[in-house]
Amino acid sequence: MPLSLSRRAARTVQSEIRAMSIACEKVQGINLAQGVCDTEVPAPVREGAKHAIDHGINSYTRAEGLTPIRQAIAEKMRQFNGIECDPETEVIVNSGSTGAFYAVCLALLNPGDEVILFEPYYGYHLNTLVAVEAVPLYVTLRAPEWKFSREDLERTVTPRTRAILINSPANPSGKVFSLEELEWIAEFAQRHDLFVFTDEIYEYFVYAGRHISIATLPGMRERTITMSGYSKTFSITGWRIGYTVCDRRWSQGITYFHDLVYVCAPAPLQIGVAEGIRKLPEIFYSEISREYVQKRDLLCNALNKVGLTPSIPKGAYYVLAEASILPGKTSRDKALYLLAETGVATVAGSAFYHGAGGEDLIRFCYAKTDAELQEACSRLKALPEKLGRQVTASKV
Numbered sequence: 001m002p003l004s005l006s007r008r009a010a011r012t013v014q015s016e017i018r019a020m021s022i023a024c025e026k027v028q029g030i031n032l033a034q035g036v037c038d039t040e041v042p043a044p045v046r047e048g049a050k051h052a053i054d055h056g057i058n059s060y061t062r063a064e065g066l067t068p069i070r071q072a073i074a075e076k077m078r079q080f081n082g083i084e085c086d087p088e089t090e091v092i093v094n095s096g097s098t099g100a101f102y103a104v105c106l107a108l109l110n111p112g113d114e115v116i117l118f119e120p121y122y123g124y125h126l127n128t129l130v131a132v133e134a135v136p137l138y139v140t141l142r143a144p145e146w147k148f149s150r151e152d153l154e155r156t157v158t159p160r161t162r163a164i165l166i167n168s169p170a171n172p173s174g175k176v177f178s179l180e181e182l183e184w185i186a187e188f189a190q191r192h193d194l195f196v197f198t199d200e201i202y203e204y205f206v207y208a209g210r211h212i213s214i215a216t217l218p219g220m221r222e223r224t225i226t227m228s229g230y231s232k233t234f235s236i237t238g239w240r241i242g243y244t245v246c247d248r249r250w251s252q253g254i255t256y257f258h259d260l261v262y263v264c265a266p267a268p269l270q271i272g273v274a275e276g277i278r279k280l281p282e283i284f285y286s287e288i289s290r291e292y293v294q295k296r297d298l299l300c301n302a303l304n305k306v307g308l309t310p311s312i313p314k315g316a317y318y319v320l321a322e323a324s325i326l327p328g329k330t331s332r333d334k335a336l337y338l339l340a341e342t343g344v345a346t347v348a349g350s351a352f353y354h355g356a357g358g359e360d361l362i363r364f365c366y367a368k369t370d371a372e373l374q375e376a377c378s379r380l381k382a383l384p385e386k387l388g389r390q391v392t393a394s395k396v
Contacts, residue, residue, distance in 0.1 A: 021033050030379065032299075034365065044278075045234050045275060047275070060264055061265070062264075063256070063264065064092050065264070069277075083215050083245065092244040103254050109132055114135045114162060115164065117136050125167065140353075148181070150184050157188075161192065162194065169316040170202075173311065189220070196214055196224045201228050204289065205288060207296070221247065239273070241265050305381070323360055323362045
């Protein structure tokens with residue numbers, strides 16, 4: 001038998017987000033494609049990590065993570081999310097929330113198990129399911145409010161369905177699932193005996209109301225696997241510090257697979273995050289949403305003015321914009337045209353759909369410094385001239 005990649009590898013492709021970031025680097029453009037968080041890392045987080053390095057916390061940790069961060073996460077879960085959890089048996093420190101999801105899938109899914117995704121979905125969620133040989137099913141959200149119905153769920157589920165995945169606030173749509181929608185999902189999951197995997201990495205990026213963790217709803221504590229982290233909140237996407245909170249029935253298996261694949265999250269960086277959780281005041285978190293509303297409005301106003309009509313996000317820091325005015329047969333063609341003409345990198349909407357639903361959409365990320373975001377908006381103003389016609393401005 002000749003040497004070849006595995007069938008698993010053949011089914012998995014490079015993230016379109018990474019591909020556009022590489023293309024952006026080549027032309028030295030402004031990268032609004034990848035959520036790399038160019039904002040400042042809070043001082044307690046930086047100083048905590050430096051102190052840990054200087055004082056010898058540089059070795060392997062226990063598989064679940066160091067005690068200070070597990071205790072800090074448990075206290076944060078109680079105060080912010082309303083979830084009581086035991087830091088010894090129900091909190092796992094992971095190599096990012098994506099590492100958390102991979103370990104969760106390895107521990108709780110068998111090949112052929114079905115998992116319901118809401119689309120537009122985050123590509124790493126889909127590719128992780130493919131990598132563990134699970135079968136994705138799709139509930140398509142309806143723009144611009146990204147709505148779905150109970151009937152959509154019932155049409156999708158089969159006897160082979162094992163879990164449903166929620167990302168709220170959501171990448172790429174900015175959707176924040178309402179209490180009513182979470183109650184629909186909770187009732188649906190209990191009736192069909194499903195796990196609920198919930199990625200809450202953008203929990204502090206909610207622009208109206210408050211974040212709701214589905215594990216707090218009646219009957220949901222045992223079947224919910226809550227995944228989150230501090231990559232976005234503390235602007236440390238390269239540190240890879242995430243976590244899983246779940247019932248102790250599931251935590252040992254998840255810990256085993258995380259240990260097998262990643263060994264542990266970086267030890268001194270765990271301490272840096274623990275110090276950030278412990279020391280940063282409440283105003284730090286409320287300021288995040290205020291600051292990012294301003295960034296959102298700056299970008300969405302600019303998009304409206306050049307005819308790339310946005311669906312206004314209610315959370316996270318991405319916006320999907322209607323891109324039918326751009327030349328090209330596919331959304332990737334449109335994204336590459338925009339990069340070539342304005343130097344602003346985006347992600348093709350097709351990266352977030354399993355069918356043709358995203359071909360007239362492109363995604364922008366606004367987790368940038370104000371100066372960089374303003375420069376991107378300034379460059380976008382040239383688009384109507386590039387297209388050879390004026391675009392009628394519309395209001396956000």
